[in-house]
Amino acid sequence: MEEDYMATSRNGHELKDMYNPETNTLDIRSNGLYPSNVLSNLCSNGFRFDGMVCGSMEGFLQSLKRKEPDKQRQICSMRGGNARKMSVTSWQTDQIVWWKGQAIDRQSDDYRQLIRRAYQAMFEQSERFRTALMQTRGITLIHTSGEENPFKTILTPSEFCSILTEMRDRYDRRDKTQELVEKSVCRKRLVYLHGFGSSAASGTVKTLRELLSDVDVVAPDIPVDPAEALPFLRGLCMNVVPDVVVGTSMGGMYAQQMHGYRRICVNPAFEMSRKSTVLTVGTHEYFNLRKDGTTHFEITPEIIHHHAEMEAHQFDGITDEDRKMVWGLFADNDQQVNCEPLFLQHYNQVVHFSGGHRLDEHAIKDVLVPLIRKLMMTNE
Numbered sequence: 586m587e588e589d590y591m592a593t594s595r596n597g598h599e600l601k602d603m604y605n606p607e608t609n610t611l612d613i614r615s616n617g618l619y620p621s622n623v624l625s626n627l628c629s630n631g632f633r634f635d636g637m638v639c640g641s642m643e644g645f646l647q648s649l650k651r652k653e654p655d656k657q658r659q660i661c662s663m664r665g666g667n668a669r670k671m672s673v674t675s676w677q678t679d680q681i682v683w684w685k686g687q688a689i690d691r692q693s694d695d696y697r698q699l700i701r702r703a704y705q706a707m708f709e710q711s712e713r714f715r716t717a718l719m720q721t722r723g724i725t726l727i728h729t730s731g732e733e734n735p736f737k738t739i740l741t742p743s744e745f746c747s748i749l750t751e752m753r754d755r756y757d758r759r760d761k762t763q764e765l766v767e768k769s770v771c772r773k774r775l776v777y778l779h780g781f782g783s784s785a786a787s788g789t790v791k792t793l794r795e796l797l798s799d800v801d802v803v804a805p806d807i808p809v810d811p812a813e814a815l816p817f818l819r820g821l822c823m824n825v826v827p828d829v830v831v832g833t834s835m836g837g838m839y840a841q842q843m844h845g846y847r848r849i850c851v852n853p854a855f856e857m858s859r860k861s862t863v864l865t866v867g868t869h870e871y872f873n874l875r876k877d878g879t880t881h882f883e884i885t886p887e888i889i890h891h892h893a894e895m896e897a898h899q900f901d902g903i904t905d906e907d908r909k910m911v912w913g914l915f916a917d918n919d920q921q922v923n924c925e926p927l928f929l930q931h932y933n934q935v936v937h938f939s940g941g942h943r944l945d946e947h948a949i950k951d952v953l954v955p956l957i958r959k960l961m962m963t964n965e
Contacts, residue, residue, distance in 0.1 A: 602617070602618045603617035603618065603621040604621070604724070608725070609723070609724055609725060610724065610725045610726070610727050611721055611724045611725070611726055611727070612727050612728065612729050613625055613726060613727070613728045613745075613746070613749075614728075614729075614730065615627040615628065615665070618812075618816075619717065619812070619813050619816040619817065620716075620717030620718070620720050620721060620816075620820075622813065623713055623714060623717035623808075623813060623817075624714070624717055624718060624721075624726075624749065625665070626641065626642040626643040626646060626665060626740075626745070627641065627643050627665030627666060627669065628641065628642075628665060628714070629641050629664045629665060629879070630642065630707055630711040630713065630714040630877065631710075631711065631875075631877030631878055631879050632706050632707040632709075632710040632711055632877055633706065633710065633878065634702070634703050634706045634707075635684075635685060637658060637661050637662075637685070638658075638661065638662050638878060639661050639662065639703075639707070640661070640662045640663050640664045640665075640668070640879075641663065641664050641665040641668060642665075642703070642704070642707055643663075643664075643665040643666075643668040643669055644660055644661050644662060644663040644664065644665070644667075644668040645661055645703050646668075646700075646739050646740055647660050647663075647668045647669065647671050647672055647739070648660040648661040648668075649676075649682040649683060649684060649689075649739060650672065650673050650675070650676045650682060650683075650739065651673070651683065652683045652688075654685065654686060657683065657684075657685075676691070677736065677737060680692055680736065682696065682739070684699060691735070691736075691739070692735065692736075697744075700740065700744070700748065701748055701751075704748050704749070704752060705752060708752055708756075710876070710877060711876075711877055712805055712806065712876060713805075713806070713808055713813075713817055715756075716817060716820055716821060716824070717817070717820075718749060718752065718753050719753060719756065719824075720820050721753065722753065722757070726746040726749055726750055727742070727746060728742035728745055728746055729742070730742070731745075772799065772800065772801050773799070773800045773801070773828045773829075773961045774800070774801045774803060774825055774826065774827045774828055775793070775797065775800050775801070775802050775803065775827055775828065775829050775830075775831060775957065776803045776804075776805075776821065776822060776825055776827040776829075776830045776831070776843075776846075777789070777790055777793060777802055777803070777804045777830075777831050777832070777836070778804075778805075778807060778818065778830065778831065778832035778833070778836030778837070778839050778840050779804065779806075779807060779832075779833065779835075779836050780833050780834030780835045780836050780837075780854070781834060781835040781854070781857070781861070781863055781864065782863065782869055782870075782871055782872050782882075783871070783872045783873055784806050784871055784872070784873040784874065784875045784876070785804035785805060785806050785873075785875075785876060786873040786874055786875075786876075787804075787872070787873050789833065789944050789949065790802065790804045792946055792949050792950075793831075793949065793953075793954070796949065796950060796954050797954065797957065800957075800961075803821075803825050803827065805817075805818070805821055806875045806876050806877070807835075807836065807839065809882045809883075809884070809888060810887075810888050810891055811888070811891045811892055811895045812891045812895075814839065815839065815842065815895060818839055818843065819842075819843065822843050822846060827846055828846075828847065828960070828961050829846070829847045829848070829849065829957055829960050829961060830843045830846045830847070830848045830849070831848070831849045831851065831953070831957065832848070832849070832850055832851065832853065833851040833852060833943075833944060834851070834852055834853065834854045834921075834922065834942065835854045835857060836851075837850035837851050837852060837853030837854065838850075838853050838854050838855050838857065838896075838899065840853070841853060841855075841899065841900075841911060842899055844902065844903075844904075844907060845910075846910065847910045847911075847912075847960045847963070848910060848911045848912070849911075849912045849913075849914060849953070849956060849957065849960070850911065850912070850913050850914070850928070851914040851944060851953065852914065852915060852916055852919050852921075852922055852924075852942050853913065853922070853924050853928065854921075854922045854924065855896065855899065855924045855927050855928070856896060856924065856927070857892050857896065858889055858890075858892040858893040858896055859893070859896075860922075862921075864884060864889060864892065865884060866884055866885060866886055866889070867883070867884060868881055868882070868883050868884075869881065869882055869883075869884060900930075900931050903931055908931070908932055908933065908934075909934075911932045911934065912932075912934045912935070912936065912956060912960075913925065913928045913929075913932060913934065913935045913936070914935075914936050914937075914938060914952065914953065914956070915928075915935060915936070915937055915938075916937075916938060916939070916940045916941055916942060916948070917937055917938070917939055917940070918939070918940060918941050919941060919942045920941060920942060921941075921942040922942055936952065936956065938951075938952040
């Protein structure tokens with residue numbers, strides 16, 4: 586599990602590489618490096634389950650300890666750290682937990698099936714959780730922290746790792762007939778990386794899919810923390826193998842770092858930590874709904890520090906071949922970001938267009954899409 590820079594977690598502790606090559610094990614910890622931290626129940630992998638909004642798996646698990654429907658719904662929607670603070674031990678006496686008004690024996694098969702269904706829902710709905718888990722193929726998952734006595738905890742480390750391993754293996758055993766048929770059709774693939782505070786549901790994604798109906802447009806929700814986002818996006822590109830990667834603003838900064846693929850950086854924001862007026866500490870609202878239903882996100886001093894660390898190394902390792910594969914698109918009236926001089930220190934293929942920082946339909950149709958098609962023809 587390689588990382589490009591040292592990172593610190595939200596509570597200030599150093600993020601650690603939990604992979605042990607000698608034993609081929611990955612210790613799942615909230616303060617671990619990707620993918621360890623994303624697999625933690627404390628990670629904010631939002632999903633819906635049985636009609637309930639779950640802000641994290643920790644929120645779902647802690648909510649099982651509460652009989653009152655309103656309290657359960659409140660805890661279920663919480664992020665990991667906040668949900669953990671709501672933990673109680675009163676359920677341990679009778680070993681009875683609750684889900685939507687139904688009493689369930691903690692030690693029963695019904696309970697085990699409930700937990701497995703919840704994890705499966707998260708696996709299917711959370712792209713970043715699914716991607717992180719499938720990157721652990723061939724690795725033994727462990728969780729060295731936590732209570733092993735099933736009468737004292739809602740989920741033991743053994744149960745937790747068993748569920749993830751079964752889910753991972755079952756995914757690889759799925760019927761791939763239809764997928765193979767679809768992949769056999771020679772369709773080009775485009776990965777689009779959105780800007781700060783946006784999502785895969787942006788207007789740009791919709792327009793690209795309309796104008797490139799013969800192309801598979803893959804648009805992920807980018808994690809807020811670059812310590813998670815960068816390895817996530819690199820893993821995504823390895824799985825998708827795109828013909829072209831397009832990124833706008835912050836997405837352009839990430840796109841530049843997807844070495845080995847043809848990239849288009851539109852008004853790239855290479856200096857978010859120093860010059861951005863939007864990357865500020867506090868709670869922010871997403872411009873578009875995320876796939877997991879999340880509407881808000883939090884920026885901490887640690888996340889800003891992670892941006893600074895990444896920015897210091899974002900141009901490392903550029904080769905002569907890379908310089909032929911990267912294009913910069915810069916608007917003539919961008920009032921938010923002006924990183925063309927920095928781009929030109931490393932690359933020389935530039936296109937200027939009329940407009941502002943945010944792409945409009947005219948720029949997408951008349952400038953971006955023609956360049957995408959040109960690069961895809963170059964691939965052929």
